[in-house]
Amino acid sequence: MELKNLLENQIVLLKDFLPVGVMALGLVVLLMSELTALKTRYPNAFAWIFIVFFSVGPLFVEPLSVLEAKGSFNILLSLSALVFGLQNWSLTDKSRQNSEYYALVGSIFIGAYVLLNTSHFLVAIIGLELMSIPAYLLTCWNTKKSSYEAGLKYFIYGGFSTAVLLYGVSWWYGATGFLELGSIEVLVVALNQSSTPFVLMTAGCIVIGLAYKIAAFPMHFWSPDAYQEAPTPVVGLFAVVPKIAGFVFLEKLTLVLMGTTHWQSVQKIYLLLAVLSLLLGNLAALKQNKAKRMMAYSSIAHTGFMLFPLLHASESNLSYFHFYLVLYAFMNMALFLFLDYYERKFDVSSLVDFKGLGSKSVFMGVLLLILLISLTGLPPTGGFIAKLLIFTGMYEGLVQSGDLIFLFILILAGINTVIALFYYLKIPYFMFMKKEAVVKKINPKSFLVVNFLGFILVFLITVSFFMPTWLMGIINNVNFVQ
Amino acid sequence: MMSLEPFLYLAGFMFAIGFAVLVIKRNAIFMLVGLELMLNAVNLNFVVFSKMHGTVEGQVVAVFVIVIAACEVAVGLAIILNIYKHFKNIDHHSINELKG
Numbered sequence: 001m002e003l004k005n006l007l008e009n010q011i012v013l014l015k016d017f018l019p020v021g022v023m024a025l026g027l028v029v030l031l032m033s034e035l036t037a038l039k040t041r042y043p044n045a046f047a048w049i050f051i052v053f054f055s056v057g058p059l060f061v062e063p064l065s066v067l068e069a070k071g072s073f074n075i076l077l078s079l080s081a082l083v084f085g086l087q088n089w090s091l092t093d094k095s096r097q098n099s100e101y102y103a104l105v106g107s108i109f110i111g112a113y114v115l116l117n118t119s120h121f122l123v124a125i126i127g128l129e130l131m132s133i134p135a136y137l138l139t140c141w142n143t144k145k146s147s148y149e150a151g152l153k154y155f156i157y158g159g160f161s162t163a164v165l166l167y168g169v170s171w172w173y174g175a176t177g178f179l180e181l182g183s184i185e186v187l188v189v190a191l192n193q194s195s196t197p198f199v200l201m202t203a204g205c206i207v208i209g210l211a212y213k214i215a216a217f218p219m220h221f222w223s224p225d226a227y228q229e230a231p232t233p234v235v236g237l238f239a240v241v242p243k244i245a246g247f248v249f250l251e252k253l254t255l256v257l258m259g260t261t262h263w264q265s266v267q268k269i270y271l272l273l274a275v276l277s278l279l280l281g282n283l284a285a286l287k288q289n290k291a292k293r294m295m296a297y298s299s300i301a302h303t304g305f306m307l308f309p310l311l312h313a314s315e316s317n318l319s320y321f322h323f324y325l326v327l328y329a330f331m332n333m334a335l336f337l338f339l340d341y342y343e344r345k346f347d348v349s350s351l352v353d354f355k356g357l358g359s360k361s362v363f364m365g366v367l368l369l370i371l372l373i374s375l376t377g378l379p380p381t382g383g384f385i386a387k388l389l390i391f392t393g394m395y396e397g398l399v400q401s402g403d404l405i406f407l408f409i410l411i412l413a414g415i416n417t418v419i420a421l422f423y424y425l426k427i428p429y430f431m432f433m434k435k436e437a438v439v440k441k442i443n444p445k446s447f448l449v450v451n452f453l454g455f456i457l458v459f460l461i462t463v464s465f466f467m468p469t470w471l472m473g474i475i476n477n478v479n480f481v482q
Numbered sequence: 483m484m485s486l487e488p489f490l491y492l493a494g495f496m497f498a499i500g501f502a503v504l505v506i507k508r509n510a511i512f513m514l515v516g517l518e519l520m521l522n523a524v525n526l527n528f529v530v531f532s533k534m535h536g537t538v539e540g541q542v543v544a545v546f547v548i549v550i551a552a553c554e555v556a557v558g559l560a561i562i563l564n565i566y567k568h569f570k571n572i573d574h575h576s577i578n579e580l581k582g
Contacts, residue, residue, distance in 0.1 A: 122543050129550045136557050145568040146579045151561045156513055156574075159554055160504060163520035166547060167497055170527035170540075174490075177535040179543070225580045 019058035019074070023110045026053025027103050034099040044089050050102045051085035054078075054109050073116050073244055076329055080240050081109055083333050083457075086449050087233045087340060101141065104134035105234065108241055115245040119181040119252050121169045128165070128213060131242050132158045139230045150222075150229035157212060157222040165209020171202040181252050188259040199262040204269050206253065213246035215296075216303045217276040224284075227296035232343055235292060236336030239299050240329045247306060247325055251318065254310045270311050271405060275412060278304030282419045290350050291339055294423060298375065301420065302328055308390055308409055312397035320389035323472060327386040327464060331375055334457035338368045341450050345443045354427050356436025364451060365431050367458045372424045374461050377417050382464035382471075387417065489530045496523035510562045510572040514555060521551045 030049055038045045055078045062074070084105065111130025118124050136158060140151035173179055175198065176190040191199055212219035227235050257266050281301030288294035306328065309321035341364060342348040346357055358365040374381030391410060398406035464471045500519030507513055525544040532540025566572050 122539070122546060125543075125550070126546065129553065133553055133557050136561065140561060140564065143564075148561060148564045148568055149577050149579055152510065152565055152574070152577065153580075155554075155558050155561055156504075156510075156517075159514075159517040159558065160520075162550070162554070163497075163500070163517060163524065166521065166524040167527065169543075170493075170524050170531060173528065173540055173543075174531040174534070177537065179539050228580065 018061045020110055020113055022057040022061055023054055027106050030099045030103045046099050046102045047085050047089040051082060054106055055081035073248060077112055080333060083453060084233055084237060086453055087337060104138050107134040108237060112241045112245040116248055121179040124249055138234045139226045141231050147229035150225035154222040154226045157219060161209045161212035161219050164205050168202050168205025181256055184256050184259060187256050191260045196262045196265055200265055203257055203266050207269055210246050210250050211273055213242045214303050215300050216273045217280060220300050224293045224296040228290055228293045232336055232340035236333055239332040244329055254313050258313055267311055270307055274304045274307035278416050282416050285423045309393050317393040320393045323389055324386040327382045330457055330461055334371050334454060337454050341447055345447060351426055351430060354430040355434045358431035367454055369428045370458050372427060376420050376424045380465050382461040385465055385468045486530050486534055489526060493523045493526040508573045508575050510574055514558050518551060521547055
């Protein structure tokens with residue numbers, strides 16, 4: 001009888017990891033199919049396998065009712081995998097018709113899934129490493145001199161931040177005796193017994209370790225180089241997948257720290273990270289001339305923006321935070337889809353290459369314009385609503401706590417939105433206002449799938465401006481933190 | 483039984499040395515050594531706290547950290563090897579094609 005109970009418990013436990021099992025099976029299938037003649041017969045086979053095992057599969061084994069209880073960010077992961085698969089599906093580029101390419105990307109998805117659905121430090125660290133180690137290799141994927149350099153930088157910063165994170169976790173374990181973040185009350189009591197400098201050191205180490213994954217200020221140096229050198233669809237993943245997972249885990253950590261008596265001082269770490277990422281991201285983006293590099297700095301600035309609601313993590317503020325995170329994911333998926341399209345169709349890499357492309361492909365040009373307006377945070381796009389909600393949350397913080405920090409944040413964020421306008425609109429400026437200098441070669445292939453995907457994503461972003469309650473309703477129905 | 487506190491000081495010292503090596507050394511392999519030292523300091527910390535609390539969780543983490551460190555070194559050495567192929571040295575000050 002006892003054995004039966006034990007087995008049943010184990011099966012319930014395993015059920016939670018079924019999607020991970022499907023993805024791991026996908027990895028095996030991908031690597032095995034390299035040995036067969038599949039590649040020569042069907043050049044797109046790997047992309048299909050990827051979509052089946054990493055996008056459809058996890059959703060299929062995990063029915064929607066379970067997802068609703070756990071968090072719809074899993075759906076976002078599946079969506080991101082689908083976009084990635086379809087984006088690579090139409091490719092004839094030899095370097096991407098390779099099972100290792102998909103297997104490495106798949107490993108990033110497994111890591112993100114693990115990190116999203118855990119509140120245990122050990123599992124989170126394994127998830128983080130599952131995301132980082134393939135990311136170092138994917139950065140080097142183009143096998144150019146400069147891509148190895150970017151890979152090395154990414155690797156050194158990654159290794160350093162892992163070590164710092166682990167050191168913080170070890171002290172956390174020492175102070176509380178737990179590696180699980182689930183039981184908040186117990187942890188709060190244990191942390192309250194420690195001195196403030198100690199908690200500050202521990203939390204600081206952990207937050208800085210996570211800051212590397214979400215590309216926040218002190219650990220952001222890798223991101224412009226990695227974004228510039230990695231293959232563009234992979235950059236789209238770097239900007240979305242680890243960031244969602246990292247932020248959700250950071251939120252779980254924040255909910256524990258918030259209850260302690262040390263929150264006043266720990267809050268300063270968050271404030272410092274947020275303000276400096278926002279300022280540095282926006283100011284550095286102004287002087288970039290490479291498109292992907294500029295977008296790397298823009299995503300650092302967005303990270304800064306997303307850290308603000310965590311300073312005053314009330315219930316409404318957290319739902320604003322989720323709203324921003326979902327929209328950020330959509331916008332960046334779409335953004336790198338477009339950059340990949342322009343790169344492959346018109347061989348564009350720096351901003352001046354966009355000259356006169358507006359008349360060449362009006363449809364994609366207009367969509368990209370809408371998308372960039374959304375990234376800046378102006379109406380009529382979802383980006384405006386997302387920014388507005390963050391401002392509302394900060395105002396609530398100001399009223400409720402009377403802390404002048406929130407007033408300072410409001411002013412700073414307002415100024416930064418204006419700065420962002422200057423660099424985001426550089427691309428449409430070159431596209432529509434400038435005549436093309438030299439006729440460049442155009443890839444004659446059709447990009448129907450990419451066009452369609454881009455349209456859908458931009459459509460969703462625009463819809464969320466007119467019906468924000470719709471998206472907000474979905475987000476509020478879901479309990480993100482178990 | 484002897485006090486466990488000295489081990490924590492030792493771990494902190496190792497972590498600091500690892501960090502110093504990572505920052506000061508220009509050779510990429512030495513930077514890797516610094517990283518390893520930092521990770522081993524973490525292991526020591528986990529084992530000590532595991533002993534203090536009387537739970538095995540910390541020791542399990544230490545085993546996983548060893549595995550993670552091994553994976554990281556494997557990938558890191560592969561990248562460094564290719565760096566050497568392209569740049570003809572592994573001094574990270576001279577590896578600066580990307581700027582901005």
